[in-house]
Amino acid sequence: MLQEFIETVVKNKEVFYLEVDESFAMCGSQAFYIEETKEAIPVALFWEDEKKAVACKADEWAKGIVKSATLEEFIEICFGMQVETMAVGIGFNADLSGGEELVPVELIKALIKEIDRTKTAVTFSDSFESLAQVKQLLNQIELDITDEEAL
Numbered sequence: 001m002l003q004e005f006i007e008t009v010v011k012n013k014e015v016f017y018l019e020v021d022e023s024f025a026m027c028g029s030q031a032f033y034i035e036e037t038k039e040a041i042p043v044a045l046f047w048e049d050e051k052k053a054v055a056c057k058a059d060e061w062a063k064g065i066v067k068s069a070t071l072e073e074f075i076e077i078c079f080g081m082q083v084e085t086m087a088v089g090i091g092f093n094a095d096l097s098g099g100e101e102l103v104p105v106e107l108i109k110a111l112i113k114e115i116d117r118t119k120t121a122v123t124f125s126d127s128f129e130s131l132a133q134v135k136q137l138l139n140q141i142e143l144d145i146t147d148e149e150a151l
């Protein structure tokens with residue numbers, strides 16, 4: 001599932017989401033939680049295919065609006081989610097089955113690996129000037145995580 005998501009998003013340079021109440025469609029994590037409180041962290045949901053996003057317009061997301069983000073915007077969104085202690089959900093069905101939850105930096109690493117492998121051109125316009133700058137920040141985050149784990 002992850003590999004198909006990565007390949008499709010990089011190839012099409014687009015990802016889809018449901019906007020619900022001016023935010024992403026969300027659910028509570030089944031895999032990640034805040035250690036101190038044991039509270040599930042929020043998971044923002046994304047799809048590599050517009051039809052899959054449309055199929056999830058049900059129940060609490062029935063009034064959701066299908067929107068898209070460019071590959072570059074999605075990478076920036078994932079960095080923001082990392083800072084906000086959120087997870088990324090991919091491939092979920094309307095009943096929240098069939099999906100996969102990921103730590104945002106792990107998804108960014110997989111996207112960058114595919115961008116490099118396919119030599120996909122990317123142009124950032126907001127937080128980053130280049131893919132090299134994205135890689136630099138990713139390396140810094142990984143060093144910070146390693147330092148925290150060593151404590």
